[in-house]
Amino acid sequence: MNLNYKSYCEKMRKIADLNFASAVLGWDQEVYMPVGSSDARAQQLGTLAGIAHELFTAPELGELLSLLEKDESLSPEEKLNIKKSSKDYKDKKKYTNEFVIELSRCTSEAFQAWDYARKNNDYNHFAPSLQKLIVLKQKETELLGYTSHPYDALLDQFEPGMTTVKLEKLFSEVKSALVPFVKEIVAKKPVDDSFLKQNYDSDKQWNFGIELLKNMNFDFNIGRQDISSHPFTTSFSSKDVRVTTRINVNDLREMIWSCIHEGGHALYEQGLPESQYGLPWGEASSLAVHESQSRIWENNVGRSLAYWKYHYADLQKIFPENLLNISLELFYKSINKVEPSFIRTAADELTYHFHIMIRYEMEKGIIEGSIPVNEIPKQWNAKYKEYLGIDVPTDALGVLQDIHWSHGGFGYFPTYSLGSFYAAQYFACAKKNIPGLLELIEKGDYKLLLDWLRKNIHVHGRLYTAEELCERITGETLQFKYFFEYAKEKFGNI
């Protein structure tokens, strides 16, 4: 093997060891850490991140990457690894030490302020920290650089290649097609889904969730599930992937679809090439691609009639007192009820995108400076009225509901919608490529679908961007029409 390339791999793996160690500490923090232990943990995470950053921005790595960028003896995949790492290196080098420290201090303060503000429904308590963060984020767009809109610089950090121009086009379709379509649905007589909110025993829910994960081919030999207050997926290598779920004894939906959603993320992580540990090829392509993997399982598969034709009888057996008199049809309609609501994370799969569109429009305005901090709640509420037709009752249930801004995560939200739209496009393609896919799903057999995702997406890691993957697989760039067609077919029939 090329000695320079070998040295690059060793350096990258050492950095990955540190980052995965941080991930273990982060997982423990959310899942098992005692409440009084947070101070030392924050310091330990800071130290690990600092050392990883030092190693990744060391001039020796930069020199090595420069050499390897010109090295024609590398394989095409090795060249792509180098290309991605060089971009990462150059991006990281754009941040001054001063900026990194200031951002870290500021997000830590903003998180505390946000946490208090949300609990006490007091936006003004959060506003000063938010203001500081926005100024820093605006500064970050200048550090990173952009060609047309400053928000593009932030988008690109979460979703390489994504721009405001592309999102404008996408969300204009959401606005013109989905908004009126949802209005039509909502005008109909709503289904009575109250049975979903009866009491469901916690242990029985847990066991059912584990069975769903096994059935999806989540590999418990190299993964596990635990409980946390916010479900998430994390990994410490493609051979150690952890999901968490949350159980609400008064709402069956939370556990089931958080399991399937995180299971989808986890299958992606378990499918990344183990031999590429620490290198771009061993990492997920982007947040949108990650979300496409969770959403395809959660919605296209996990909220389909075919899926429940297989699983519903089992669920009825586990909860006969709740479900014996509920038909599969009523169950299916209920789990797909469309209903405008305040909270993004509890939204159905259609109105969900209005929540994202609102955040996108707000963030774009905030970063370009057209929405001042004190205007944010007012504009937020106006948009909820416009797109969802609802009056936001409090800031706690409005602008303060999400943690993202307090972490400085401007540019993150759009990846949620992008993920769903990619999922719809991929699912349409998979149906074409895999004969009898729906019949297989009706039998609880997802092997061919998983193989298809593995072969087309997972094994490529970060070699291709979301857009490149989409074109390679479907022959087209991302098209909203696939999501809309899926929505019309499914919700037109409900």
Added chain:
Amino acid sequence: MNLNYKSYCEKMRKIADLNFASAVLGWDQEVYMPVGSSDARAQQLGTLAGIAHELFTAPELGELLSLLEKDESLSPEEKLNIKKSSKDYKDKKKYTNEFVIELSRCTSEAFQAWDYARKNNDYNHFAPSLQKLIVLKQKETELLGYTSHPYDALLDQFEPGMTTVKLEKLFSEVKSALVPFVKEIVAKKPVDDSFLKQNYDSDKQWNFGIELLKNMNFDFNIGRQDISSHPFTTSFSSKDVRVTTRINVNDLREMIWSCIHEGGHALYEQGLPESQYGLPWGEASSLAVHESQSRIWENNVGRSLAYWKYHYADLQKIFPENLLNISLELFYKSINKVEPSFIRTAADELTYHFHIMIRYEMEKGIIEGSIPVNEIPKQWNAKYKEYLGIDVPTDALGVLQDIHWSHGGFGYFPTYSLGSFYAAQYFACAKKNIPGLLELIEKGDYKLLLDWLRKNIHVHGRLYTAEELCERITGETLQFKYFFEYAKEKFGNI
């Protein structure tokens, strides 16, 4: 604050962050990690240990320590911190990189070989790796240096100041006093303790163990308990202390005394001064002192009649089918049954020390070269016959039972006996210092005992060695007589 001292503190805390991060990864590995995830974890632990080692052996730290050793402006405690760190630094510097890598490679290989050998009762499978390890350990004694016996160099790494001469004296008393005393006990009619080996529900055992820990004042706000195959205590700061236990549904004893034992270790960790995070003052004094804290709770308190006068009624309520007809007296006699057996970890509190004495004699012989590798099983079995009067049936139940040698842990075992002997001496002292201590224990009130341990031992961290602590607290060096008097009083009455 002295700028050099401040810089020393910062460097030490960064190293501690890495070591505690390793501890989190190690804890997860034993408690929750999926079976198929071990390769990446081993690599991550190696990287963290490597970076911590690099930081700790960096010349800048050495220069800083040299300066601070001569700095008269430091407080007495600061001076002790520097003294301990300098000793650690000099010890660490004695190891060549070559040696560290070779030892790490060799222990990794030896562990695999031992694991196979024990499962297949095949000592010869382990012997070649053990031989290599012994040669390395002999080399280590030369690297570290010693004045009279090479084994002293290894002892000192686990128990600063401990020597072969001191242990000879101690174990000669064990041999002359305890061996005949146990023979007397064993000659009596044995108590029927079969009720302890009935079926005890796992969940009920778990809940009882948690109550015992709470009652001991283990702080669950900054600690937790989980299940692992071998109980242990670990900490990620004095504000995050984890214990594990093991539940055997067919033997009530395992869970109860592993909880109390690990709880004792944990109270020590929770009592270390938080402000001294990463510095010697913030660390445990030695393995023997650590073991004294677990043993004082496990045996002097947790196997006493006073302790069970308080707890037994609760235990009977939880397991009425097993215990309603068992008197407190019979229970107390049964949990203190003395019975020679093959396995160290399952031994009673008297014969336990014969297991340690045997290992001590073996290790001393192995390191000085008087016991060749192929002689080890024969000599092991001969000693079990001599001291315990039993015929070891297989090497798996004999010389292969413990993991320690496969990790290269020669010099570790003696700290187990030292810990028990210190515990007896401390408990005798505590009874003098705390009026009505036994009456308090009978009421389930351990507050004053814990305060005494905190004040006399925990708050001093590693400022004093085990021997210094013992003299400060009891006015004497370690005396075997306290353990023997405790044994005679307790077991003479059973």
